[in-house]
Amino acid sequence: MAGKAQTAWDGLNERQRAYLHVLYDHDQAAEQQRAADWTSGRSMDDRTPAAEWRWIDVVTPGTKLTSVQRDLAKRDVRDPGVGSTLAALTRAGLIEHEEVPRGRSRAVRAKMTRTGRAAVRAAIKAAPGRRTGELADWSWEILVRLWEADGALVRAGGAAAERALLDRRPPLAVQHGYPYYVISEAGREHYRQGWARYQQLHPAVVAPDPDPGADPWPGTGQRALAGLRQAVDAAVADRRAAFERQLQAEADTAKAQQRPDSGREPSGEWERLVADQARQVLDLAAAHARARAEMAARHYAEAEARIGPAIGAYVHGALAAYTLSVDNTLFDGAVAEAIQRAAAAAGPEWTLPPRPVPCGLHDVDSDLGAAWDTAAGARTRRRPLPKQMTEPRRRMVGRGRYRTPVPADPEPPPLDTRLQRAWALARAVAGEVSDGVLRRSLHPPVRESR
Template identity: 75%
Template sequence: MTGKAQAAWDSLNPRQQAYLHVLFNHDQAAEEQRAADWASGRTLDDRTPASEWRWIDVVTPGSRLTSVQRALAQRDVRDPGVGSTLAALARAGLIEHEEVPRGRSRAVRAKMTRTGRAAVRASLKAAPGRRTGELADWSWEILVRLWREDGAEVRAGGPAVERALLDRKPPLAAQHTYPWYTITEAGREHYRQNWARYAQLYPHVAAPDPDPGEDPWPAAAQKVLDRLRQSVDAAVADRSAAFYRQTEAEDAAAKARTQGGPGGGEVSGEWERLIVEQAQQVQDLTATHARARAEMAARHYADAETRIGPAIGAYVHGALAAYEVSMENVLFDDAVAEAISQAAAGAGAEWVLPPRPAPCGLHDVDSALGEAWDTAAGVRVRRRPLPKQMTEPPPRRGRYRAMLRADPEPPPLETRLEQAWALARATAGQVNDGALRRSLHPPIRQNP
């Protein structure tokens, strides 16, 4: 099946692949939401079949863009031809599509087929879906939490938890006072026997190896990445706070200057003259303090700006080093954290953008990181700008409009820094908790 699925994917042109990939993301998001609702008990009485809730709106009447159109616009796929592209995917058996009445007009919607999902999974080199008897990703996450606590009680609510962990023979968990659970010996054995399979099936779940050896993604490595991100966040937050303090102090100083003296006419008598002089001194002192606060806030603003660039540079270099470690799979334990730290420290204050990351073979990751790096390097140029519905903020009315006018925003960061920061976030989002490493190098240990 994998060979046929890969062949089906390879037979598509880039536009058709983009459409199928976006539809697949929406299909999986709907499936995850359905599972979450079912686990929480919100849809216990909802028996709507998947053949109905899997339909995805592609184009709807009116000026509002659908989430599919927005995702395609981000991929620079917006030229005419929605109908012909969907028809080609339908002829290949990858989707179903139809037009349905919506008011006085009609909407276009599509639904992935099993063949279509298999084709995208082949392009992503993702593991096939779970087999009968295997835990869903959310129930596997709960079992991982129970394993980590090693006998301590864990809070995990929802009737689906009972069906997934308690209704088995033997049960994988024991319930104490609802909703507190502990792992059973059967649960520990299930974890040991099936850890390798689940690690391949759900690489985004950081599940510890039951037979620990060399740790491919130690906690220290994640702490280094988190510290690099926090350094950028702190510098940006300090810059914004200094800007607001400076604006407030400058407004106070300007108000004190325009108010003039406290006197309003002839002053007679020694007592009145003393009151006027004291009021003038207080006003002068207030203006002086406001100017001093504004100058201090300006220095804090400048200091935060000088810290943002090196912090972003260190984050970019560290995140891309983590990406390379995940691809090569030759460093383990403390060596992973050391490689990330050295790359971040080597960026320096006058950092330059690292070389373009080599493709890892996962379509989703290569597409996201390649696009982010090309944008940061200034080599990615859109054929057309994004639709105005995606770039213009929605109109605000009444008190919300007044609030927007009352709160000035700090100047935006340099484009170079914003784009490099976006690249660092995109890279870290793929490698965090070792998810990319588990996707590229799943455990080779097989179940008995």
């Protein structure tokens, strides 16, 4: 199957690969949601076969975009040719597609085949599938919680969890009144023996090493990366708050400069004295309002100036975390030190770090390469995103013909394009390396058989 799948993938063009990759992501998301529903017991009575729930809507009648169309637009794939692309993938045996009636029109939907899923897994170098007796990701996560509880009760409801833990000989847990479990000695041994394999099979599940040595992704490293992200978020929030204060101060200044007109000149000494006092009070109020407006403008400029260095530190720290994940040379506290050192070295007049080195995982290299090219200005979109993805949705009040839009709150000016693209790059890189997932995928731990 692997050779056939790899050959099928090699015969696809970039557009067809993008379609297949997006469909695979939706297929896996549906599979994970199905497993989660079974674990929680929400779908105990649902016997819908996979041949039905694996269908994915690609195009639906009307103007609303499907999630597939949105993901394709993010990959800059929007030109006409949906039918021909799906037909080519169907001929290659990678998907099935059909048109189904939807009202007065017809919708297009597709379903991945086993060969299609194997082709994407071969391209992204996904971990091999589970062997007989190995736990799924959700059941492995429950066993990790039981291991960390170290004999304490853990709540893990659902019939699927009960089957995964108890329907084994010997069982991995002992039930102490549904839905509470305690890990058994067999569960501890399964954890010790299978930890290295599960690190490769389910890298997204953070599981402590049963025989701890050098920690490839310590908590201090994760907190260092999160701290850089929080610094950017705080700077953006401060800028927004300063912008709102500036608008309020400008409105107060305009109001204070308005002078009431009585329509006649004051007559008599008393009225002239009262008018002079009123004018002095208004002048003083206008002067205070102008001072507040100047201070608010200064605070806004200072808040905006802090965003650039924060984004620079974040993108340098994230790419340093990516590099050490690929190199696999630093451990324990050295991970956090490397991230913090790279962030500090960026400086206020930072430049974009070098392009990330390929890690060998197709989806990671493709996504991060495109994000870096966009940040560097070497890649531009052929066409803008659909207006359904860019125009903010207006909040409406009322019912029927009485529905009216609610005025949106004023937004600060958009950030400089260079900062926006660098921030997007940093978020993309951090998402790949977070919790050491990328490092475990590239360098799975090895345990000698006992």
